[in-house]
Amino acid sequence: GVSIVMKGIEVRQVTKTFDHHLVLNGIGLTLEPNKIYGLLGRNGAGKSTLLNLLVNRIRPDEGEIKLDNELIGDNDRQLGKLFLMSEVDLYPKNIRVKDIFKWSANFYGSFDSELAHSLSKQFGLKESMLFHHLSTGYRTITKLIVALSVPAEYVFLDEPVLGLDANHRELFYNALVESYAEKPRTFVIATHLIEEFAKLIEHVMVMDQGRIVVDDETETVLANAYTISGPVQAVDQYTAGLNVIGSDRLARIKANYVYGPLNDRPIPDEINIDPMDLQTLFINLTNGGETHE
Secondary structure (H helix, E strand, O other): OOOOOOOOEEEEEEEEEOOOOEEEEEEEEEEOOOOOEEEEEEOOOEEEEEEEEHHHOOOOOEEEEEEEHHHHHOOHHHOEEEEHHHOOOOOOOOEEEEHHHHHHHHOOOOOOOHHHHHHHHHOOEEEEOHHHHHOHHHHHHHHHHHHOOOOOOEEEOOOOOOOOHHHHHHHHHHHHHHHHHHOOOOEEEEEHHHHHOOOOOEEEEEOOOOOEEEEHHHHHHOOOEEEEEEHHHHHHHHHOOOEEEEEEEOEEEEEEEOOOOOOOOOOOOEEEEOOOHHHHHHHHHOOOOOOOO
């Protein structure tokens, strides 16, 4: 029989411990070609660790990671398809922005210099500046431009809009969408700024305490997320037996957040059922079910 090569990245039962602290607890997931993923989690949920594992900067204690059916460890041809833009500044001290672009072009063999120059202009980034003289925002912008200009098939962005003002964030979202439309590839955006990224993310993964608690198409996830509000007693009665992941209260009105199917009970007049947004879902899935009273 012909074995079908699974295109994409497969993470199987990956565990990682630092200083006796279990950071990733048996993670399994698949990243398909040409898709925009959101990797959502609070700080410390394990997002950065997972991204570092995906590009082989660190190794899993247990489990395996494959790209197109081959293990990624020490496989340069495979690793060349992956790019991680991280918070850490890996560039030598006295390097100018334009030299970072040149260095990236040499390192990756192909680099969209045209795009890099055009984005620098849009963002008002001076290519003659020394990287370490730039503000935090402009360092981030430099790294984002590199991430969009390298020929990687999988681009991992770790908190990509740190230190950017609203105007620059908007520019970045547009640049990402345009770049993706022109040259489809996989983006994984790890962030806790859900609201702004929600419209870009096609597939959502939520990480909580070293595990992945949601992994599905954004549309499917949101189609199963409801805010049910009304008088306290009526709301609690209606949601009894449903998967209530959190609640809010304002005077005599209560909102219960439900993730999962609603049983087909008749809906009393005094109750409202509204779709939940990604931000609300995320907050309630990752707060250990606390109620905000």
